Amino acid sequence: MNQQNSLVEYGSRRVIITITAVFCALLEIIDTTIVNVALNDMKGSLGATLNEVSWVITAYSIANVIVVPMTSWLSQQFGRRNYFAASVILFTVASFLCGNAHGIVELIIFRFIQGLGGGALLVTSQTIITESYPPEKRAMAQAIYVLGVIVGPTLGPPLGGYIIEHFSWPLIFYINIPVGIIAALLTLQYVRSPKYAEKRKASEVDWLGIFLLMMAVGSLQYILEKGQEEDWYSSSTIIVLTITAFLGFYCFIWRQMVYKYPIVELRVLKNGNLRMGVILAFIQGFGLFGSTFIIPLYTQSILGWNAYQAGLLMIPSTLMVAFMMPIVGQMMQRGVSQKYMIAGGMLIFFLYSLFTYKIMTPHTSADDFFWPLMIRGVGLGLLSVPISMMALSTLKGIEIAQGAAFSGMSRQLGGSFGVALISTYLTRDIVGHRGDLVTKLDIYNPAVQNHVKGIAAGMQAKGMAPNTALQTAHQLLDGSVTIQATILSYMDIFLYIGLMFLVCIPFVLFFVRKPAHKPVKSSMTDAAH
Missing domain, CATH: 1.20.1250.20 (MFS general substrate transporter like domains)
Structure with missing residues (x-):
C-alpha cells in the first residue's frame, strides 16, 4: 500500500478527523473578520487610537501570510500531527492571552502569535481532509472543507456584533478556547502523519530563505493593509517596504531554486x-x-x-x-x-x-x-x-x-x-x-x-x-x-x-x-x- 492510500480513513474515524479539521479552518477564518466589529470597544477599553487598534487586524494578517507558505516544510520537520496539534494549541493559548490583554501593545503581539498558529490551521486542514478520503470521494471532501472557508468570513461579523452587543470584546477570543482544547485532543488521538523523508538538520535548514520569505510577504501584507491609510506612495514607509517586498521576493525565488533543501x-x-x-x-x-x-x-x-x-x-x-x-x-x-x-x-x-x-x-x-x-x-x-x-x-x-x-x-x-x-x-x-x-x-x-x-x-x-x-x-x-x-x-x-x-x-x-x-x-x- 503506498503512502497516499495509507492515510485514507474510514467510518467514524474519518468523520471525527473531518469535523476537527473543518472546525480548525473555520476558527481561523472567523478570527480574521470577527475582530472588525470590536475595534471601537477595544479602542475605548485599552485607551488606543484608531490607527493603533487597527494593528490588531494587520498583525494577524501578516502572521497568517508569513506562515502559510512554510506549512508544508514545517509539517515535514515536526510531523503533520504534531505540527497541527501545536498550531491549535498556540492559537488557543494566544486567544486566551488576547482576551486577557491589558494594553494595545500586548494585544497586537498576542494577535501576531495567534496568526502564526492560525495560518497553519487553514492549509493543514485542507491537506488532512484531502488525504483522509479515497480518490473517488475527494470532490466531496473538498466541498466539506470549502464550506468552512466560505462560511468563516460571513459568520465573523454577526457573531462579533452579537457578542459586542450583549457581552464584552474579550469573549470574541475566549470562545476559541473550548473548541481549541477539544480540537487539539482529537488531533493527537486521530490524525496521522505521512512518512516523510528524514527531517533536515539545523545546519541544512534554509534560514536565509525563511528570513527572505518573512521579509517579502510581511512587507507586502503591510503595504496592502496600511497603504490607503498612509496615502500609498506619499509615505516613505510604503516606498521602503515596496522595495523591500520586491527585492525580498526576487532573492527568495532565486534562493529556493538554487538551494538543495528549499523551504x-x-x-x-x-x-x-x-x-x-x-x-x-x-x-x-x-x-x-x-x-x-x-x-x-x-x-x-x-x-x-x-x-x-x-x-x-x-x-x-x-x-x-x-x-x-x-x-x-x-x-x-x-x-x-x-x-x-x-x-x-x-x-x-x-x-x-x-x-x-x-x-x-x-x-x-x-x-x-x-x-x-x-x-x-x-x-x-x-x-x-x-x-x-x-x-x-x-x-x-x-x-x-x-x-x-x-x-x-x-x-x-x-x-x-x-x-x-x-x-x-x-x-x-x-x-x-x-x-x-x-x-x-x-x-x-x-x-x-x-x-x-x-x-x-x-x-x-x-x-x-x-x-x-x-x-x-x-x-x-x-x-x-x-x-x-x-x-x-x-x-x-x-x-x-x-x-x-x-x-x-x-x-x-x-x-x-x-x-x-x-x-x-x-x-x-x-x-x-
Missing part, C-alpha cells in the same frame, strides 16, 4: 493544474473578500445598520453555499468538467454583481438584497470546490500539502489585494463623483432654490431661526450629495468586480482545456499513483 518547493508550480488553480484562487479571494467587505460597509454607512444586522444579511448567501456543496461534489464525482463549472460560477458571480449594482439606493432594504445574495451563493458554490479540486487534482504525496499552501496563500493575498484596492478606489472615486454632482447643482436653478427653501421652511416650522434653518438646509443638501457620491462609488465597485469575473470566463475555457476531458474520478485516481 518552499517552487518547482511544484510546474504542474499546470496547480498554476491555474493558484491564479483562480487569487481571483476568487478578490471577489469573495471584496464583496464581503463592501456590503457591510454600504449597509452601515449608507443605510445606518449596525454590525450585527449587516452580518445577518449575509447568512442566506452562506446557507445557499452550504446547499450547493453536496450538489457540486456529486457533479464532480460524476465527471462534470471543472472548466465549465468554474466558467458557470464566474458568469453567475457577474450576474450577482450586476443585480447588486442595480438595487443600490439610499433606501435599499434587506429584501432587495435577498435574491442577489442567493445568486452569489450559487456562484461561490460552483467556483470554490472546482478551483480547489483542480489545483490539487494531479498532485501526489507531499505535493498536496505544497499545493494547498500555494492555493491558500493565493486566496488570502487575493482578498488582501481586493480590500486594499476597493478601499483606495472608494476614497478617490467618492471625491470624483462628488465633484461631478456639485457641478450639476446650480444654486441659481429655481428647482434647487425651491428644494432648499422647502427644507428650511420645515426647519422653521419646528422652531428653528430662519438663518439657522437655511444653513441646516444647505448642510443637508451637501450631505445628500455625499451620500449619492458614495452610492455611485459602491455601484462602480460591484460593476468592476463583475466585469473582472466576466473577462476571466474565456481565459478559463481556453486554458483549462487539457484536464477537461478527464472525469474527476479518473484524475483523482491518477493523483494516488
Whole structure:
C-alpha cells in the first residue's frame, strides 16, 4: 500500500478527523473578520487610537501570510500531527492571552502569535481532509472543507456584533478556547502523519530563505493593509517596504531554486493544474473578500445598520453555499468538467454583481438584497470546490500539502489585494463623483432654490431661526450629495468586480482545456499513483 492510500480513513474515524479539521479552518477564518466589529470597544477599553487598534487586524494578517507558505516544510520537520496539534494549541493559548490583554501593545503581539498558529490551521486542514478520503470521494471532501472557508468570513461579523452587543470584546477570543482544547485532543488521538523523508538538520535548514520569505510577504501584507491609510506612495514607509517586498521576493525565488533543501518547493508550480488553480484562487479571494467587505460597509454607512444586522444579511448567501456543496461534489464525482463549472460560477458571480449594482439606493432594504445574495451563493458554490479540486487534482504525496499552501496563500493575498484596492478606489472615486454632482447643482436653478427653501421652511416650522434653518438646509443638501457620491462609488465597485469575473470566463475555457476531458474520478485516481 503506498503512502497516499495509507492515510485514507474510514467510518467514524474519518468523520471525527473531518469535523476537527473543518472546525480548525473555520476558527481561523472567523478570527480574521470577527475582530472588525470590536475595534471601537477595544479602542475605548485599552485607551488606543484608531490607527493603533487597527494593528490588531494587520498583525494577524501578516502572521497568517508569513506562515502559510512554510506549512508544508514545517509539517515535514515536526510531523503533520504534531505540527497541527501545536498550531491549535498556540492559537488557543494566544486567544486566551488576547482576551486577557491589558494594553494595545500586548494585544497586537498576542494577535501576531495567534496568526502564526492560525495560518497553519487553514492549509493543514485542507491537506488532512484531502488525504483522509479515497480518490473517488475527494470532490466531496473538498466541498466539506470549502464550506468552512466560505462560511468563516460571513459568520465573523454577526457573531462579533452579537457578542459586542450583549457581552464584552474579550469573549470574541475566549470562545476559541473550548473548541481549541477539544480540537487539539482529537488531533493527537486521530490524525496521522505521512512518512516523510528524514527531517533536515539545523545546519541544512534554509534560514536565509525563511528570513527572505518573512521579509517579502510581511512587507507586502503591510503595504496592502496600511497603504490607503498612509496615502500609498506619499509615505516613505510604503516606498521602503515596496522595495523591500520586491527585492525580498526576487532573492527568495532565486534562493529556493538554487538551494538543495528549499523551504518552499517552487518547482511544484510546474504542474499546470496547480498554476491555474493558484491564479483562480487569487481571483476568487478578490471577489469573495471584496464583496464581503463592501456590503457591510454600504449597509452601515449608507443605510445606518449596525454590525450585527449587516452580518445577518449575509447568512442566506452562506446557507445557499452550504446547499450547493453536496450538489457540486456529486457533479464532480460524476465527471462534470471543472472548466465549465468554474466558467458557470464566474458568469453567475457577474450576474450577482450586476443585480447588486442595480438595487443600490439610499433606501435599499434587506429584501432587495435577498435574491442577489442567493445568486452569489450559487456562484461561490460552483467556483470554490472546482478551483480547489483542480489545483490539487494531479498532485501526489507531499505535493498536496505544497499545493494547498500555494492555493491558500493565493486566496488570502487575493482578498488582501481586493480590500486594499476597493478601499483606495472608494476614497478617490467618492471625491470624483462628488465633484461631478456639485457641478450639476446650480444654486441659481429655481428647482434647487425651491428644494432648499422647502427644507428650511420645515426647519422653521419646528422652531428653528430662519438663518439657522437655511444653513441646516444647505448642510443637508451637501450631505445628500455625499451620500449619492458614495452610492455611485459602491455601484462602480460591484460593476468592476463583475466585469473582472466576466473577462476571466474565456481565459478559463481556453486554458483549462487539457484536464477537461478527464472525469474527476479518473484524475483523482491518477493523483494516488
